[in-house]
Amino acid sequence: NLSQNDIKELIDKKLEKEANRYIQQWPEEKIAIENGRWGPFVRFGKNMLKLIKEEGGRYAPEELTGLSLEEVKKMIETQMPGAFDKKGAKGAKKAAAKASTTLSLTGTKKAAPKKSAVIKKIVASKGSATGAKKASVKKAAAKKAAPRKAAAKKKKK
Numbered sequence: 001n002l003s004q005n006d007i008k009e010l011i012d013k014k015l016e017k018e019a020n021r022y023i024q025q026w027p028e029e030k031i032a033i034e035n036g037r038w039g040p041f042v043r044f045g046k047n048m049l050k051l052i053k054e055e056g057g058r059y060a061p062e063e064l065t066g067l068s069l070e071e072v073k074k075m076i077e078t079q080m081p082g083a084f085d086k087k088g089a090k091g092a093k094k095a096a097a098k099a100s101t102t103l104s105l106t107g108t109k110k111a112a113p114k115k116s117a118v119i120k121k122i123v124a125s126k127g128s129a130t131g132a133k134k135a136s137v138k139k140a141a142a143k144k145a146a147p148r149k150a151a152a153k154k155k156k157k
Contacts, residue, residue, distance in 0.1 A: 023064045
């Protein structure tokens with residue numbers, strides 16, 4: 001059983017551990033350097049990334065207090081390429097690439113067909129593709145006869 005003093009010590013240790021959890025934080029960037037179970041690590045959004053020294057080895061928590069945001073971003077970029085690319089820019093690039101492929105394929109940009117026409121074409125193409133196939137009927141597996149016992153040999157007199 002735990003005494004009142006033991007309970008108080010455990011609670012104090014837990015509160016101290018939580019207070020020392022963060023080494024550095026940048027909440028606007030969603031980046032934090034934290035003390036973990038197996039040493040310090042970088043939390044980037046929901047991802048937990050290793051702290052890698054350029055010359056090898058591990059960082060001591062005292063060394064990490066002097067790291068700048070740019071250095072931490074470089075570490076994140078090496079482990080997650082493209083982590084700091086703008087998401088809106090990616091979408092614009094994809095849309096531009098799509099538009100250029102449709103233009104190169106057709107020569108000129110066509111107006112989008114009406115939905116009902118598209119649905120009719122899809123149904124027609126599926127019907128013609130599956131029309132040649134007949135519905136397969138599953139046959140019941142034939143029952144095997146139980147093996148018969150070999151006839152007993154007659155004894156010679």
